[in-house]
Amino acid sequence: MGLDYDGTLVEICNRPEDAKLSRERRTTLRDLLTDERFLMVFISGRRIDELLRMLRLPPCWAVGDHGAVIRQPDGAEHLLVSGTKLHVLDRLRTMLKEVCSLDGGLWVEAKAASVAMHYRGVPPGPARAAIARAREIYQKNFRKTLVIMPMKKVVEFIVAGVTKGRALQRVHRMTGGRMPVVYFGDDATDFSAIEYAERHGRAVFVGRENKTAASCLLPNPKSVHQLLSSLIK
Numbered sequence: 001m002g003l004d005y006d007g008t009l010v011e012i013c014n015r016p017e018d019a020k021l022s023r024e025r026r027t028t029l030r031d032l033l034t035d036e037r038f039l040m041v042f043i044s045g046r047r048i049d050e051l052l053r054m055l056r057l058p059p060c061w062a063v064g065d066h067g068a069v070i071r072q073p074d075g076a077e078h079l080l081v082s083g084t085k086l087h088v089l090d091r092l093r094t095m096l097k098e099v100c101s102l103d104g105g106l107w108v109e110a111k112a113a114s115v116a117m118h119y120r121g122v123p124p125g126p127a128r129a130a131i132a133r134a135r136e137i138y139q140k141n142f143r144k145t146l147v148i149m150p151m152k153k154v155v156e157f158i159v160a161g162v163t164k165g166r167a168l169q170r171v172h173r174m175t176g177g178r179m180p181v182v183y184f185g186d187d188a189t190d191f192s193a194i195e196y197a198e199r200h201g202r203a204v205f206v207g208r209e210n211k212t213a214a215s216c217l218l219p220n221p222k223s224v225h226q227l228l229s230s231l232i233k
């Protein structure tokens with residue numbers, strides 16, 4: 001069972017650090033982790049350590065950085081990005097740091113397989129100028145190696161080929177590959193995992209309107225929790 005975090009297990013918050021699991025939801029996940037009928041894997045765009053800190057669960061499978069890092073329950077980690085691609089990210093990070101001189105509120109975050117430019121709290125004028133400049137840099141230098149992902153108050157550049165779907169497939173194989181897959185996700189970064197799950201089981205899209213390959217739809221994280229808790233014996 002693959003589960004996205006933000007927007008799937010918890011409601012989206014303005015500040016990512018506020019998107020905390022309630023005690024009730026954490027108990028449900030804990031119960032499912034000890035149920036041998038299921039093998040759970042948590043898959044998020046967040047850094048792996050941040051994801052594990054938000055989950056605060058016993059050792060489990062987890063995927064961070066949009067699918068770039070797989071952490072096994074025993075702590076072993078797998079990075080699904082090659083060294084040359086990491087060098088490309090370094091170059092982009094340096095260039096984006098220059099863009100950040102447009103406004104003091106802009107900042108660059110380096111992750112395992114992506115670089116993110118944050119503009120929360122930046123006035124619309126400088127924010128627009130920074131995004132335009134970042135896109136220009138991307139088009140000129142990184143179009144072939146990175147994928148651009150505009151999100152809420154962040155523009156993120158991710159190594160091409162790094163997806164949650166690929167990570168889900170990898171975890172599925174590492175765990176024997178015979179169990180059917182169920183995946184829950186709520187946004188564009190989940191589409192690859194939704195497609196993989198539909199080929200090997202079922203996917204659930206979390207949102208009002210399903211425009212994905214998922215054959216099931218749940219309206220919000222609350223309804224995901226209701227479904228998960230109904231699975232407990």
Ligand SMILES: [Mg+2]
Binds near residue numbers: 004
């Ligand atoms: Mg999400």
